[in-house]
Amino acid sequence: MATIQLLFADEGNRAAMESIVEQRHTLVTDDQLRAADLYIVDEAIFPEYREGLETHKQAVEPIFCPVVLVRREQTAVSVDLQDMTDRDRPLLVDDVVRAPVRERALFRTLENLLARREQTERLIADLRERTAQLEAEHQKYQTLVEQSDNGIAVVQAGELVFVNERLTEILDRGAETLRNSPLERVLSEADSSLLERCREHRPESGESPTQHELTVRTPSGERKHIDLRSSRIEYEGEPASLLSFQDVTERKQRERELRQFKNAVEQAGHAIIVTDERGVIEYVNPAFEEITGYSAEEAVGLTPRILKSGEHGEELYSRLWETILDGRVWNTEIVNERKSGERFVALQTIAPIRDSDGDIDGFVGIQDEITDRRLREQQLEVFHRVLRHNLRNKGTVIMGNASMLAAELEDETARAQAETIQEHVQSLMDLSEKARHVRQVVTEAAEPQTDCDLGSFLKQTAGQFRSSYPDATLDLDIAPQADLTVDGRVRPALEELIENAVEHSDGPESRVVISLTTDQQKGIVTISDNGPGIPEQERRALEQGAERPLQHGSGLGLWLAYWLVHYVGGGIDIRVDGQGTSVSVELPLQ
Incomplete structure (x- = not known):
């Protein structure tokens, strides 16, 4: 049911039209022009409402707002049909019915016009919805482009016609400087074949983006490593190239540092083990293989318990896990066992590895074999103790006998010789004491x-x-x-x-x-x-x-x-x- 306004000068004619139309539609009978779905206007009063109807139809465009003219014979006012046929201005009268009005013909005319109105309303609603979707999509992609971690540029005719803010940061150039700049100026260190591939051409079906690695130089002289992706698009109706610049300078630096670190680990003379948070071995270096006899293939997937010698109780390993799970570094001297069953002494350091959130993600262990050093220290300790003990005891005996001999000798020469014996023995005993002192000082010097x-x-x-x-x-x-x-x-x-x-x-x-x-x-x-x-x-x-x-x-x-x-x-x-x-x-x- 539609809303229809009746505009009639004669009350009798108005009443007659009302009796017909109100059977199917809602009527507006006010003499003042109101908003309605359709207008039925008597020809005699049309000139009075022409301007208002024209204004209203323009206001609701592009929705179709039909106007039906009721024409009578011998009316005092005649409407110029130019209102229906003039194509230089919007159509004002959409159809004409003649009085006396036949009810069936009138409803057929009204239904056709209202159907057209409903169709335009649906089309406009669909259009508005589609426009809103397009605007939302446009806003989304614009936000993605502007907020992208990659620099974005559009190239047409060999020049940059669009750049996002991230690209200005990567290239250290302002947007106004980059726009309309030749591609060669931006990619000054790229070869000609790469520049040609980055130029625009009409997109081809199934074509995938190309990827390149290159370096660019900023105005300050800084060189940056760029991962460049190029794809073909249409931009504002014309073929273009979409370029994506990813700054991989830090990644390249990390890769170089990782290679250096890996080379250092591979060449290290200490055994190095990397495990996950449960202690399962994920990596061992060549020194581990040489020291323990286990190959990397044998060790990975197992735990460091393969080196357990039985020399230490479970209390030591409990304290080890308590320390490293608490995020602290564990240092100790430990006796391990090689694959062959041979035991060896090692200085062992285990430290936690943390992820980006600070959580423990694994552990790294370093073992420095000190078996030979420990044996030498034990040997020196024994030699030092035996020699010092013998020198002190034997020297005391010699000193006592030499002293008694010197006291009993009457010959001056013989007495002087006995005293010389005493002096040299005392020197030896002093040297032994000096050696003890030196050993003590040197041992203490190893500590901060x-x-x-x-x-x-x-x-x-x-x-x-x-x-x-x-x-x-x-x-x-x-x-x-x-x-x-x-x-x-x-x-x-x-x-x-x-x-x-x-x-x-x-x-x-x-x-x-x-x-x-x-x-x-x-x-x-x-x-x-x-x-x-x-x-x-x-x-x-x-x-x-x-x-x-x-x-x-x-x-x-x-x-x-x-x-x-x-x-x-x-x-x-x-x-x-x-x-x-x-x-x-x-x-x-x-």
């Missing part, structure tokens, strides 16, 4: 210690030696630098060198000068004395860092200093001239 303020330490040490050697002159020449801090493990080395200088300053007046300077990266301690100098064979042994059967030092003090200074990354330089000895110690500042 507190830092040492060089200036304060040298002043304190000089004061102690002045008290112990009142006849010697100790001068300090310390530059007024600020904080000169070094590794505290070097203290015994400096004490040994100062003591050596004081004891061997045998001129008419024993004099030692201790100076401290710096070159910003190192602290330099120089100890000068006026003694006879360090023997040449000892200097040569220290300079070469090793002793030979025919070239060795006579004492352990200088070796102690040499070892400790090198422990902390420093160096020693010894110079001897006619005025004495000068020892310079360079120490890295903390």
Whole structure:
């Protein structure tokens, strides 16, 4: 049922039309023009409503709004049929019925016109829905393009006609600079064949995008690695190329670092194991294969329990898992077993591997085989204990007998010889005690210690030696630098060198000068004395860092200093001239 407005001047004619139309439709009988689906206008009153009807029809376009004219014979007003036939302006009257109106013919006319109106309404509704969908699709794709992690460009006639913001970031150029730029300027390092493939041509059925790897250079000179994809499209009705720029510079850098890391792992002399979070082996390096006897194919998929020797209780492994599952690093010395059943000693470090969210994703283990080193340490320990025990016990016996012999001898020469025996035996016993002290200091030096303020330490040490050697002159020449801090493990080395200088300053007046300077990266301690100098064979042994059967030092003090200074990354330089000895110690500042 439609809404129809009747516009009649004569009330009798209006009433007659109302009686017919109201059978099927809703009527509007107001004299003022109202919104309706169709208008029935009496020819006599048409000129009065012409302008209003024309305005209304234009307002509702493109929806069809029909107007039916009722024509009468001998009417005082006649409507020009130009309102129906003029194509230069919108059609105003859509159909004409003649009075007296025949009911069946009228309804047929009305139904045809209303059907046309309904059809236009459906078409317009469909069109609006489709337009809204297209606008939504357009907005979606525009958002995708603008928010894309890739740079997007459209190329037509060899020039960039569209670029998104991401491309301006990748190429470090503004959008206005890039638009209408020749493709050759953007891809200046690409070869001609690639440029040709990136130019537009009409899309072909089934054609897939092409992919290229190339580098581009930004205005600042930075080179970036680009993964470029090119596909053929139509842009604003014309053939074009759609280019997608993916900046893979960081990925290339990571790949290079991973290759370097893999090469380092493959060439490492330590056994390296990577497991998942359950401890199942995922990777072993060649050193693991060599040390354990298990090939990678045999080890992957198993757990490190294949190396379990039985030397350690379950408590150790429980503490291991508790430590690494807590995200901490596990370090220990462990006895493992090779595939052959042979046991070996290893320093083992296990650390968690975390994913991007910080969760433990697996573990990496490093094993450094120290079997030979442990055996040597055990052998040296036994030799040291046996030799020191025998030297102390036998030396005490020899000293006692030599002392008794010297007391009973009357001959001066024989007594002097007995005293010489005592002196040399005492020297041997002192050397044994010195060796014990050196071993203790070197062992402690392997552990981190507190830092040492060089200036304060040298002043304190000089004061102690002045008290112990009142006849010697100790001068300090310390530059007024600020904080000169070094590794505290070097203290015994400096004490040994100062003591050596004081004891061997045998001129008419024993004099030692201790100076401290710096070159910003190192602290330099120089100890000068006026003694006879360090023997040449000892200097040569220290300079070469090793002793030979025919070239060795006579004492352990200088070796102690040499070892400790090198422990902390420093160096020693010894110079001897006619005025004495000068020892310079360079120490890295903390």
